[in-house]
Amino acid sequence: DTGVSQDPRHKITKRGQNVTFRCDPISEHNRLYWYRQTLGQGPEFLTYFQNEAQLEKSRLLSDRFSAERPKGSFSTLEIQRTEQGDSAMYLCASSPRGSENYGYTFGSGTRLTVV
């Protein structure tokens, strides 16, 4: 297993366009998280899944954002009608469920630039 994979690594889009990012977690991890990181800041939680169920969504996740994890494997994060304020690094992480192994593994991220 090569870890958490995110695609694409970089995305440049025009304001108003829709974008979709993909995350492939570590295969045996059933929890998957999305974070957003703006320049000079720490990652901010957006949402997380346990298997295919979306368990929590941040207030940062406006109506233009939607995340899915069909079949409990890979996940997609879609941003509709992008705005310049959406420019950020979008990080995905996965972890096994359970209180004994707090092992969150992060992907390399997708850097979004909205022009």
Add this chain to the structure above:
Amino acid sequence: AQSVTQLGSHVSVSEGALVLLRCNYSSSVPPYLFWYVQYPNQGLQLLLKYTSAATLVKGINGFEAEFKKSETSFHLTKPSAHMSDAAEYFCATTRAGFGNEKLTFGTGTRLTIIP
């Protein structure tokens, strides 16, 4: 709610000198605490984690951190800085015993190593 505060957004140390990066936590329940490192345009790599097994935690690359409940601190140290340690460091927390919930991050500390 869980939170962490990182004191000092930028820290510079000479090569071979002691590295000390500060993190204080605020939590109404026992916390688990983490330090992550991020290199430019990369994801986050776990340095070490405190999950109540031992208050002095040793991590990768010669880093260690000590959980001090009386001071609500979890400072990161390394006895001798190396040029390769130059990066952004993030402290993070989650609730203990709740099975891999979301992480809450600090704003980060950029470490510069002076040759």
